[in-house]
Amino acid sequence: MAALGRMYSSRREMDEHVFHPAVSLLVPLAAVFAGAYLPKLAPWLLILDLPLIVVIFFAVERRSPISGVMTGALVGVLQDLLLNQPIGINGMVKAVVGYVAASISLRVDVDALATRVVMNFGFCLLQSLMLLGIYQWLLQNANVHTSWLHELLRAGVNTAVGVPLFFLLDYTKQRA
Amino acid sequence: MDGFFARYRNALVLIAVLVVFTIGLAVQVRRPDYGSREDGKRVRVFRYWAVALVSPFERLFRATGQGIRGTWHNYIDLRSVRRQNEQLKDELNRMRLYQAAMAEDARQGQRLQALLEFKQQYIAKTVAAQVIGTSGSEQSRVLYIDKGIADGLKPDMAVITPDGIVGKLRDVFQHSAQVLLISDTTSGAGVVLETTRIRGVLRGTTDGRLRILDVLPDSRIKPGEPVLTSGGDQVFPRGLKAGVVDSIGQDRNYALVTVKPTANLARLEEVLVVVEKGAAAPEQVASTENEPETGVRGEHLPQLKPQTPDEEAKDAKEAPLPRPTPALRQDTYSPGATPSAATLTPGARHDNAAAAPSTEAGGDQH
Numbered sequence: 001m002a003a004l005g006r007m008y009s010s011r012r013e014m015d016e017h018v019f020h021p022a023v024s025l026l027v028p029l030a031a032v033f034a035g036a037y038l039p040k041l042a043p044w045l046l047i048l049d050l051p052l053i054v055v056i057f058f059a060v061e062r063r064s065p066i067s068g069v070m071t072g073a074l075v076g077v078l079q080d081l082l083l084n085q086p087i088g089i090n091g092m093v094k095a096v097v098g099y100v101a102a103s104i105s106l107r108v109d110v111d112a113l114a115t116r117v118v119m120n121f122g123f124c125l126l127q128s129l130m131l132l133g134i135y136q137w138l139l140q141n142a143n144v145h146t147s148w149l150h151e152l153l154r155a156g157v158n159t160a161v162g163v164p165l166f167f168l169l170d171y172t173k174q175r176a
Numbered sequence: 177m178d179g180f181f182a183r184y185r186n187a188l189v190l191i192a193v194l195v196v197f198t199i200g201l202a203v204q205v206r207r208p209d210y211g212s213r214e215d216g217k218r219v220r221v222f223r224y225w226a227v228a229l230v231s232p233f234e235r236l237f238r239a240t241g242q243g244i245r246g247t248w249h250n251y252i253d254l255r256s257v258r259r260q261n262e263q264l265k266d267e268l269n270r271m272r273l274y275q276a277a278m279a280e281d282a283r284q285g286q287r288l289q290a291l292l293e294f295k296q297q298y299i300a301k302t303v304a305a306q307v308i309g310t311s312g313s314e315q316s317r318v319l320y321i322d323k324g325i326a327d328g329l330k331p332d333m334a335v336i337t338p339d340g341i342v343g344k345l346r347d348v349f350q351h352s353a354q355v356l357l358i359s360d361t362t363s364g365a366g367v368v369l370e371t372t373r374i375r376g377v378l379r380g381t382t383d384g385r386l387r388i389l390d391v392l393p394d395s396r397i398k399p400g401e402p403v404l405t406s407g408g409d410q411v412f413p414r415g416l417k418a419g420v421v422d423s424i425g426q427d428r429n430y431a432l433v434t435v436k437p438t439a440n441l442a443r444l445e446e447v448l449v450v451v452e453k454g455a456a457a458p459e460q461v462a463s464t465e466n467e468p469e470t471g472v473r474g475e476h477l478p479q480l481k482p483q484t485p486d487e488e489a490k491d492a493k494e495a496p497l498p499r500p501t502p503a504l505r506q507d508t509y510s511p512g513a514t515p516s517a518a519t520l521t522p523g524a525r526h527d528n529a530a531a532a533p534s535t536e537a538g539g540d541q542h
Contacts, residue, residue: 024355033233036320043442046314065186074192081226082355083316084211084346086204087219088197090313090362095197099190131315138198143361145382 016172017061028054028075047154051075053162055094055170058124059101060110072098093130097123120162124155211362214331215347223521224349231352234308249277290338301452305443314527317360324351324408334450340417340438366408367418372396388433397424403435
């Protein structure tokens with residue numbers, strides 16, 4: 001109803017969403033927390049990357065590349081802080097994912113189910129690719145190897161979880 | 177110029193963020209063995225805040241879960257007691273429910289008892305800790321436990337279970353600590369194969385498995401052979417169970433020995449942190465280190481009992497000094513023919529003749 005009371009100059013503006021500050025803060029925190037706690041209950045859940053799903057969601061719904069970069073960078077750094085690796089690896093990767101996701105959302109209808117499936121799957125693979133690149137070329141860590149079958153499985157699982165989660169998070173968004 | 181910045185604002189922000197991260201990474205990775213060592217002071221502060229942010233929720237969830245389980249069991253018990261009072265027919269059901277609840281408690285009791293026995297049997301002093309969380313990523317295999325500096329924990333202390341080794345402490349905070357699992361790629365533990373006594377370094381792989389590195393191909397290595405800690409890494413006490421050989425392959429000039437950990441690293445609830453390694457540990461090890469060698473190798477080797485430096489010094493003191501073999505024909509060079517230095521005068525001529533008769537006499541006796 002709020003949208004009806006305002007004049008939009010473009011479809012982009014009409015599709016832009018904002019979130020309550022509490023949602024913007026608590027949802028990424030909850031994703032990082034759940035990512036760290038759930039594998040303790042079921043070890044196979046380590047394959048899930050809830051922070052990535054949240055970054056994609058906020059980036060495409062806000063439709064702002066700068067916001068996507070910042071969200072990705074902050075969530076990624078928070079994730080890095082719980083690992084035993086240099087801080088910034090996930091920050092870099094998720095900043096790029098946030099930027100690309102927001103840029104795509106300016107051109108494509110990202111609320112469609114098919115688009116969400118393709119985005120979740122594609123960004124999960126993109127993240128794996130970038131992580132491999134950072135480890136092997138930037139950090140010169142030759143011990144890191146990637147099984148692409150496993151990465152495909154990871155992308156599939158994250159898509160299966162991400163799409164319903166997107167619909168759940170749709171309830172938290174408000175028109176800009 | 178303003179138009180350029182306005183047009184490429186988004187991309188410039190991304191590039192700026194990436195440059196900042198790249199510089200940050202470059203500064204951090206200057207330290208060798210980054211993943212396995214404790215963080216520097218500044219990085220540790222950041223990690224501390226992140227852990228402080230997450231661990232209270234993890235503790236809360238864990239406590240809530242235990243509370244719900246306890247309340248549920250109590251509720252069931254109470255209902256069963258009431259039923260017992262009201263209807264004797266329900267007695268069987270009540271007993272079954274009660275039995276189920278008690279079985280859970282018994283299992284927990286047995287687990288704790290096993291921990292206590294293990295504690296007495298192997299290590300001088302340990303601190304029991306609960307696992308409260310994980311890293312949440314396959315990129316690093318770390319756990320978080322609910323004990324920290326306040327409980328006497330320090331970086332590089334060994335973390336074990338009665339089943340086998342788990343890992344070592346990396347970053348230790350006030351009331352929590354990060355455990356680097358042995359399955360992490362940056363982790364390493366000195367190990368020895370129990371039967372063949374081949375030594376190597378146990379390391380984690382990207383897929384979370386364990387491998388022994390730099391081992392030359394040896395036909396004696398068989399699947400199922402126990403792998404024990406060697407103590408060479410100065411972290412794990414010698415002789416603790418690390419795993420069993422799962423498979424043997426070959427990679428160029430080295431054997432590819434895959435090890436299955438004896439501790440269930442995926443489902444850890446309670447762990448022990450070795451805060452003090454006692455002198456008794458070597459004789460209490462799980463292996464047969466101090467027992468005579470048996471098997472193929474034992475038949476060909478002298479049976480040596482390892483001694484501590486103190487024992488060796490004591491033995492050396494008590495052992496008689498070696499005596500020279502008596503000469504068949506005594507002369508001035510024979511042992512005992514030369515007079516003691518205390519009887520000689522500096523500058524005076526030594527008369528060999530005085531000593532010679534006695535030695536010759538001695539020689540005649542032989």
